[in-house]
Amino acid sequence: MPHSTEKVFHLETMKSDYYQGLDSVARQRYDDKISAVGEDPYLIPPAEQKKARDCSIEELPALCYPDIVMFLVEVPGYSVSALKAYKSLDAYRHFLHGWVRSLMVCTKKEKFIITSKFLQLWKILFQREQRRMV
Secondary structure (H helix, E strand, O other): OOHHHHHHHHHHHOOOOOHHOOOOHHHHHHHHHHHOOOOHHHHHHHHHHEEEOOHHHHHOOOOHHHHHHHHHHOOOOOHHHHOHHHHHOOOHHHOOOOEEEEEEEEEEEOEEEEEEEOOOOOOHHHHHHHHHHH
């Protein structure tokens, strides 16, 4: 029994800061992603990743708009109507304002993984913007 407790503790310590900040529903979805690729994408060593801007078109997965929409519609929290109003989504605004940085890509278990970092200042600015809208 102590052995299994040690293993659970070890697995919990191998989760990224991103994972630690998720609510329980988002954590469950992220756990599914971790299972699919074998590790927390934000803990993949930089040496195993490549800057997205350095990728050739042949290295990127063949995707088109409907593929992305269908994937997102299957994820709880998104709907077809929300995607039609994509300019109102937080993710779109974060990207538009330049808060998304360091796009990195790699492939694990035949899954194409994209990770990024956000400027820390975005939280403060986003909260100010939200208050102005109210």
